[in-house]
Structure formats: C-alpha cells, structure tokens
Amino acid sequence: MNNAQSAAAFEFEGVTKIFGSVTANSDVSFSVESGTIHGVVGENGAGKSTIMKILYGMYHPDGGTILVQGKPVRFKSSHDAISLGIGMVHQHFMLVPTLTVWQNVVLGMEPKKWNLNRNNSITELNNIKCQFGFQVDLHARISDLTVGQQQQVEILKLLYRKAEILILDEPTAVLTPQEVDVLLERLKNLRDLGKTVVFISHKLREILSFTENVTIMRHGKVVETLPTSGLTESSLAEKMVGRKLRALPVRKPVDTARSPRLSIDNLCVEKDGQAKLSNVSFDVRPGEIIGIAGVDGNGQHELVQVLMNVARDYEGKVLLDGKPLRECRTYELKQKGLAVVPPDRLKEAVVTDFCIRENYILGHHWEKEFVSHGTFQMPKIQAAVKSALETFDVRPREPEWPMSGLSGGNQQKVVLAREFARPVELLVAAQPTRGVDIGAIEFIHARFIQKRDEGASIVLVSTELEEILQLSDRILVLYEGKIQGQCLRKDATEEKLGLWMTGGQQ
C-alpha cells in the first residue's frame, strides 16, 4: 500500500448531532482511508445512517469537524457534498418509477437544459456502464426493474455525478443472496478502480468478507474503528451489541406420536400456465418448526399465499386440524389460532400510515375486547397496546407513534406482538428477520422457540440458511416448486442444503 492510498478520504472529528431530546451522534470520530471499503456496523438506531447523512450534507452537525481530503468542510445541502464527489445510496431508493433509467440518472444534472439530447447522455452513460461493468438497460422504465437493478441505477447515478466516495446505506437488506454477491463484486471492482466505499450494514458476514476496516457504533457513539482482518463474527457482534449474545434456549424434543396439525398433500399451484408448486406434501406437528429453505422465487411465495389463506386456487389438500383450509374464512382461522408473519412487512403486515395502536388491533378490530356497541374501547385498546409494547420491547413505547417512524426491527416486533396476542396454533412466518438488526433477530428467534415449546406448529420460510438451521426441527428445500430434499435438523449441513437449493441431488 503506498502513501497516496493510505491518505484519509474523509474524517470525522468529534461530530455531534442532536434531534430534539435525542442525541443521535455524540463525539463521533473516525477516518476512512481512500480507496478502501469501510464498513460501518451497529444496531438499528446506533446512529450509522445519521453520521453518513451528515457527511452527505443532509443533516448539519451540531458540533465537531468534518474533513474531506484533509480539508475541513461545511455543507449547506447535499448539493455541496455531491460537488465534492460524495454520493449516497439510500436504504429506500430515490428513483422516479415512471421515468427511464437514463432519465433518472441525469435528473438534476441534465447536460443541456433546452435540448435533452438522448444520444449524448446515452453515450456517456454507456461509457460509465462499460468502465464499471454494469448491466442495465438505459431505456427501461424503473418500475419494470428488479430491486437489484434499481440499486445499480442508484450507483450509476453516483458515478455519473463523478462521486469518489460512495456511501451505501444497508444496501443488501433488500437483495436476494445472488444479488448480494453481484453487488459485493461490483463494489470490490469500484474499490480497485480507486473509489472509496462506505458500507453501512448490520450483516456481519458481509462486513467480514469484504471490508478493509470497520467502525462499530453503539448508541450514537463509536465503539472502535479497526481493521477487519482478525475479527470474527462473534467478536464483532459482541462489540456491536455490547454484551455476549444469548444462546438459543434448549428445546423440548418433538413429540412424534402426536398427529399433525397442518397437513399438506400434493399441493399444486399454477400461475399463467406455469407450475409454481408441484406435488408438495408435508405435515407439521404441534410443537414443531418446519423450515422451508430455498433461493427466493422457487415457490415460497405461492406456498405462503396458500397458508395465509389468501390464494385459494390450487389443487391438492391443505388441512388444518383435519379441515380444508380454504373452506375457512380467514377471521375464523385467526380465532382458531392462525398467526401470520408475511414476507413483505410493509405491504402485507402493516399499514405504514397508521400508528402502532391501529396496526396492533388490525384484523382484531371487531373483537369484543376492543369494541362495544360499535365503538372502540380506547382505554382498553391503549392498555393492551402499552403492555404489548412493553413485553415485546418495542421502541419507542408510544402507541400513537406512526408505523413508518419505526425501524424495521421494531415494526416486526409490533407484527409479532399482534400475532402472538392470542394463543397460537399455527404460525406461518416468511422472512421474519429480513431487514432486522441482531438484537431484534435474537428476540424474534427466542419467541419462536418459546411458541414452539408451548405447542405451536410453525412453518418458517426463509432464504437465510443460518436462520433455518438455527430454528428448524425439520428442513425442506424448495427448488422450482418441488421439494428437492428434506431432512431432520441434526442431519442437515449447509453443503447439503446448498446442493438441494441449486437443484442438485444427493
């Protein structure tokens, strides 16, 4: 490593940021070497995004100094940051869905004001695409692109603006494992071309696998900045959470003598003439967790839709306690003890514009405990929500707080609090920890085990192998709509499951 490379791309010196009564960042100091990939880890609410938004000029620091290329800077807005070569990809993409890729990229920095010469921009963008190895159709509409492709567009936007420092806020949270690999390769490539990449994440494995240095944050402060090599997942997790992680509780063995609660026999689902699920059969007993592993898009979506009783157009039998599921009304199932954690939290599990209280009673809003004579019993509802927030450690503990103002982990906890408020017979959970920080994952997993031990049947659909291996009693792997393989937890290895996930046989 020569001198030019080891120079700091930017540096924070005692930066503090206060929102009202909350100190989001206090006395944050660290520096990032030019031409490296630098990880910033911490739980949700640790202040990682805030400090980076300060660097991007979106927030103004209340104290401290920021140095870019060794010179102190004061940004009035993101505009100033952009002109100094700093770019940021936000967790929620900032793209206009109805416009095309090239239009989104040039927006705000159009080459000619009165004649947006398509061809000029296209040539320039094609050059950038070639140089950095991007593959995305410049004429495609954003709304037609996958999430991974949209992320490419966001990075393309930064490169078009000649960004030298690229900040990515939780870039892998929304991606499938394959897309993550592509992204990581791309970022390494950018680093090799001399760019500085700041990677905000709470996925430790990613941080360990490809960053040079990592800054660990907790409660708005920097715990430590150190080289990544030599760190292990557990040492990093401990520094991040500030304590040793609890091991999952020892669980009761599955009582194989009990008859299955959920029984699926030759389930077939077709969509647009394509078989999405073919001849899927499995049983779930009380007190058992069935893990459904597989690469996203191999029939998990359809299976979950059937189990949530949303999709009713299928062949085969799905029986809950011996009764066909689709003959039941969904509210009857809820009363019988069906709990659901849908894969897309924001679309299927909560109403983001509602507050916590409203989301908490959603689906049970007609029940006697909340309603009398056609009106809500506010004091009762308030009390129920408050105690649920306490039990599930949701922050803030404010029933009137808007759902959209919660972190992913806290949103998911509200969903769990609602679903677990009544006795659970069957829990269908899909991607329950997607976009959720370590502390919350630990919490959610412990709750699942607790429900299992209380006798609930659980179907856990997840693309995270680690999660499947930790929680399941039995594991099924879906590949192209078929069960490619199944085994008991004790016989499962990552290699074996990985083979099944890609269509291999044993």
Place this chain on the structure above:
Amino acid sequence: MIELLASTLRLATPLIFAAMGGLFCERAGVATICLEGVMLTGAWAAATATYFTQDPYIGICAGLVAGVLTMWLHALLAVQSKADAIVSGVAVNLFATGITPLLNKIFFGGTANTPSLSLDQRLSNVPIPGLEQIPFLGPLLFDQPFLIYLGLLTPFAVAYVIYRTAFGLRILAAGDGPKALATAGVSPTRVRWMAFAVGGALASLGGTYLAISHASQFTRDMTAGRGYIALTALIFGKWKPVPTLFACLFFGFFDALQIRLQSSSIGGFSVPVQFIQMLPYVAALVLLAGFIGRAEPPLAIGKDDR
C-alpha cells in the same frame, strides 16, 4: 360540414389552452381543478385591458398576468402551504367567480359584463397565405384569429418541453417522484412554482380567447364549465399533450354539434334545447366511465408528502 369543423376548432381552442395549462400543473404533481377560475380572471383582465387600450395584444398580456397570478394563488395554498389541492382549487374557483364581477362593478359600474368591443378592437383574423385560397375550406379553416393556430401548435410545443427539456424532466419527476428529485438536488417546490407560472399563462389564454376573440366582451361566468371540460380532456388524454389535444377537439366537436342540433327536431317533435346542450357533458361522462380504460394520474397527486 366544413362549417361544423370550423366551429369545432373555435370551440376547442379555449379547451386546448386550459388543458395544456392544467397539464403543466398536474404533471408537476398537484391536482389543479382551478382552470375554470384561471380562465375567468384571464378573460376579464383581457377584455378590460383591451377596452381601455384599444389593443387586443395588450389585452392578451393582461390576461397572461392575471392567469399567472391566479394560478400562483393556487400555488401559494397547495404548493407552498401544502393545503389540500382540491380544496385550494375550489377556493380559487370561488375567488375568481367573486372577484371578476366585483372588479367589473368597480371599473364599469355593473357586475354583468364589460362594455363590448368593436370589431376592430377584437383579435382580427390572420389568413394563412396560400391555404386560405382553397375554395370553401380556405376561408373557414385558414382565416382565423392567430390564437386558434397557436392553440393547435401549443400541444406539440408542450410535448417538446415536457419530454425533451431539463425543465420538463424535472416537472415529470416532481409529479412522479418528488423525493427523488429533491435528493438529486432540485427543489420540487421551485419546479412546481415554475410549472404553475407556465400553466397559469396557458390556461389564461383560453379565457382571453373567449373574451376578445370568440366574443366581444367579458360576461359574468362566461367560461361556463369549460375549465372542467378541459380537465376531463386532460384525464381523457391520460395527461399526455397530443392525446389531450385530440380529446379537446372531440369535446369541441360535440359542442359544435350541440349548437347545430339546437334548432332541429326529431319527427316533428322538437327536442328541448336543454337536452341538446347536455351533449358534450354526456359525451364526457360516457367516455370517462367506459371507454378510456384506467387513467393513472401523476403519482404525487393527492399525496400529502408532496
């Protein structure tokens, strides 16, 4: 038949201007039901200025100023103060129906109308050399006040601005993804104020045309719902300039037809004139309800995080 076409053109022109004005505002992400009010103040200002100066071109300028100011009132409420755009639009319409007779009373002593303009004070016809020589067709279609030609050209100019300029791209972004626009370093509020200026100016031309070209004076509530028809045409044209032009021509045609049919009778039974007059509106309803499929408005319309 040619007379009917010429009449279609004359009746479509105010709709085209108003709809193009509305297009700018709505594509920038703000519902704009106040086209009616903007046309009305434009019409009054144009008629009044023309009466005092004897010059219809000064009248047009006065109409533009009034139109921009009226639309900016909507901007002040709906863009700057983030009031509900529908409520703000209704307020602007009510304001216009009130302020025009009031000003008229102050200037001319009566609320009903401005003094009528003599023929040479109105916008004169501008024959297009060559084309106006065509027998029958020529004098009817190519010997018209210039606002009619301008009306026909405007949608193409609007299409260029919207689809091919940086300003247009920013308007589209303000309408479909204001947050993305803001992170790209451009203020959606600013873009909307500018879009409203253009929109107000265009919509005012619709009123101006009515007052000093189509008629010879401003009369109270003379726009008679044309602002709403223009809005319908805009939806019918799916917020796209050229399809909207055709929608305006379509409504203009039904309006012309309605006027022709007023004196007609079916088998000796004379149809009440009120029924005939309903024709353009019935056409609008039928089309919106049944034929155009789903029209997707700009995404930011009706969102409070504008």
